[in-house]
Amino acid sequence: MSSFKDPNAFADPEDSKLVAEAKKVTSEPEEYTYTERDVILYNLGIGATEKELQWTYEGDDQFAVLPTFGVVPQFAASSGLPLDWLPNYNPAKLLHGEQYLSIKAPIPTSGELVNEARLLEVLDKGKAAAVTTIVETRDKHTGKVIFENQSTMFIRGAGGFGGKRSGNDRGAASAANAPPKRSPDAVVEEKTSPSQAALYRLSGDSNPLHILPEFAAIGGFDKPILHGLCFMGIAGKHVLKTFGPYKDIKVRFAGVVYPGETIVTEMWKEGSKVIFSAKVKERNATVLAAGAATLVDGAAKAKL
Numbered sequence: 001m002s003s004f005k006d007p008n009a010f011a012d013p014e015d016s017k018l019v020a021e022a023k024k025v026t027s028e029p030e031e032y033t034y035t036e037r038d039v040i041l042y043n044l045g046i047g048a049t050e051k052e053l054q055w056t057y058e059g060d061d062q063f064a065v066l067p068t069f070g071v072v073p074q075f076a077a078s079s080g081l082p083l084d085w086l087p088n089y090n091p092a093k094l095l096h097g098e099q100y101l102s103i104k105a106p107i108p109t110s111g112e113l114v115n116e117a118r119l120l121e122v123l124d125k126g127k128a129a130a131v132t133t134i135v136e137t138r139d140k141h142t143g144k145v146i147f148e149n150q151s152t153m154f155i156r157g158a159g160g161f162g163g164k165r166s167g168n169d170r171g172a173a174s175a176a177n178a179p180p181k182r183s184p185d186a187v188v189e190e191k192t193s194p195s196q197a198a199l200y201r202l203s204g205d206s207n208p209l210h211i212l213p214e215f216a217a218i219g220g221f222d223k224p225i226l227h228g229l230c231f232m233g234i235a236g237k238h239v240l241k242t243f244g245p246y247k248d249i250k251v252r253f254a255g256v257v258y259p260g261e262t263i264v265t266e267m268w269k270e271g272s273k274v275i276f277s278a279k280v281k282e283r284n285a286t287v288l289a290a291g292a293a294t295l296v297d298g299a300a301k302a303k304l
């Protein structure tokens with residue numbers, strides 16, 4: 001039996017009864033079909049340009065999807081798991097906390113995929129709940145696993161339910177990835193557009209937090225904020241352009257980005273790993289921390 005069908009697959013003896021029951025919920029596999037058009041829309045959404053034809057023109061010999069696209073097919077399955085069992089749950093108070101993506105096979109530029117999603121870990125941070133989902137994404141026809149995602153949602157005001165506070169070691173998905181003390185080996189800067197969130201949301205995350213001022217206000221923000229997966233994608237593009245392809249990537253969303261701000265990604269190459277963080281130039285605020293990507297064997301670009 002697939003572990004996604006076993007109600008106790010992700011049981012943890014330290015979980016409270018409330019959490020143990022929530023973790024037993026299994027859902028039906030969710031399909032995701034996409035075309036080259038969706039690939040171009042995603043690539044544009046994380047800042048690819050008309051000069052980068054390999055990412056924006058389906059007729060290009062090298063036409064490809066940017067690797068962080070791997071977070072997209074699973075999005076509906078992951079964010080569809082019920083959270084209303086949490087005390088004081090308010091979707092406007094939900095922020096994306098962390099993301100881990102493992103790319104297990106070449107990413108097709110179109111396809112039919114199937115996602116299976118479960119709750120993996122639920123932490124009680126007192127003032128907030130930190131809820132991590134796990135999703136396995138397979139090719140619908142071959143059954144081959146293409147992606148694994150682990151997504152942590154940080155839900156402000158929904159803590160205090162008596163669960164455990166600290167998580168288990170989940171390997172690369174929970175690694176602290178502290179940057180080395182030396183100056184970064186590479187820095188890439190990219191200004192986002194004021195319309196960045198309006199464009200990125202067309203790849204599947206229609207959360208009003210990113211477009212509707214009234215909803216953003218309930219969440220505690222003066223104006224709509226950028227999707228975490230959008231600025232993770234932008235930083236992931238910087239890693240790809242600087243060091244080449246990678247097989248996994250992990251970040252912690254450490255601060256919010258407003259559409260129109262400039263993302264500055266700082267990168268350190270440590271063996272086959274690229275450790276990175278990102279800040280917003282205009283406010284000198286860290287927005288991505290604990291970032292790392294594992295390069296595909298032998299792929300590290302020679303220039304550094």
Ligand SMILES: CCCCCCC[C@@H](O)CC(=O)SCCNC(=O)CCNC(=O)[C@H](O)C(C)(C)COP(=O)(O)OP(=O)(O)OC[C@H]1O[C@@H](n2cnc3c(N)ncnc32)[C@H](O)[C@@H]1OP(=O)(O)O
Pocket residue numbers: 074075078079094095096097098125130151152153154165166205207209225226227228229252253254255256257
């Ligand atoms: C893929 C599908 C599922 C995803 C659905 C997502 C839907 C999307 O539409 C939503 C979004 O894209 S929101 C935009 C992206 N996210 C953000 O902008 C969040 C930015 N981060 C913050 O604001 C703060 O770091 C904040 C608020 C997160 C934390 O700041 P503080 O409240 O000041 O926390 P702090 O006091 O420093 O720490 C308290 C405890 O929480 C842990 N923690 C901190 N940041 C975390 C984070 N980002 N993720 C997970 N855990 C986090 C700390 O370690 C600490 O734990 P402990 O007390 O046990 O040490």
